[in-house]
Amino acid sequence: MEYVAALSLVLKGGVQQKLRWYFKLFDVDGSGCIDREELLLIFKAIEAINGVEQEFTAEELTDMVFSKIDVNGDGELSLDEFIEGIQADEVLSVMLTQSLDLTHIVSNIYTDIDSEQQLN
Numbered sequence: 001m002e003y004v005a006a007l008s009l010v011l012k013g014g015v016q017q018k019l020r021w022y023f024k025l026f027d028v029d030g031s032g033c034i035d036r037e038e039l040l041l042i043f044k045a046i047e048a049i050n051g052v053e054q055e056f057t058a059e060e061l062t063d064m065v066f067s068k069i070d071v072n073g074d075g076e077l078s079l080d081e082f083i084e085g086i087q088a089d090e091v092l093s094v095m096l097t098q099s100l101d102l103t104h105i106v107s108n109i110y111t112d113i114d115s116e117q118q119l120n
Contacts, residue, residue: 015087016083019082019083019086019087020079020083022082022096023077023079023082023083025042026038026039026042026082028041028042032078032079033076033077033078034076034077034082035075035076035077036062036066036075039062039065039066039077040058040059040062043058043061043062044058046058055095056095061095064092064095065077065085065092065096068085068089068092069081069082069084069085069086069088069089069092071085
C-alpha cells in the first residue's frame with residue numbers, strides 16, 4: 001500500500017510534496033541529510049531501472065546537485081537546502097524530474113496488465 005501512495009504522490013503530488021518524498025527516498029540511512037554517496041547511489045539505481053538514455057551520468061548529476069545547492073559546503077544536503085535549492089534552480093529541477101520520470105515504466109506495467117486481462 002505504501003508503494004501505491006508513493007506512486008500516486010510522484011504522479012499527482014505538488015512540487016513541495018514530491019521534493020519531500022524525493023528527499024526521504026534519497027536519505028538512505030535516515031540521518032536527516034543526504035550525502036554525496038547516498039545521492040550517487042540513488043541516481044545510479046534510477047539510471048539502471050529507468051533504462052532510458054539520460055543527458056547526464058549519475059556522477060555528473062550528483063556533482064551538479066552538490067555544487068549548486070550545498071549552500072554551507074558541508075558535503076550534506078539538509079531538507080531545507082534540498083527543497084530550496086531545487087526550487088530555485090530550474091535546470092536542476094528539470095534534471096531531477098527527468099531522471100526520476102518513471103512514467104514509461106508505469107505505462108509498461110499497465111500495458112502488461114491490460115494484455116494479461118485480454119488473454120484471460
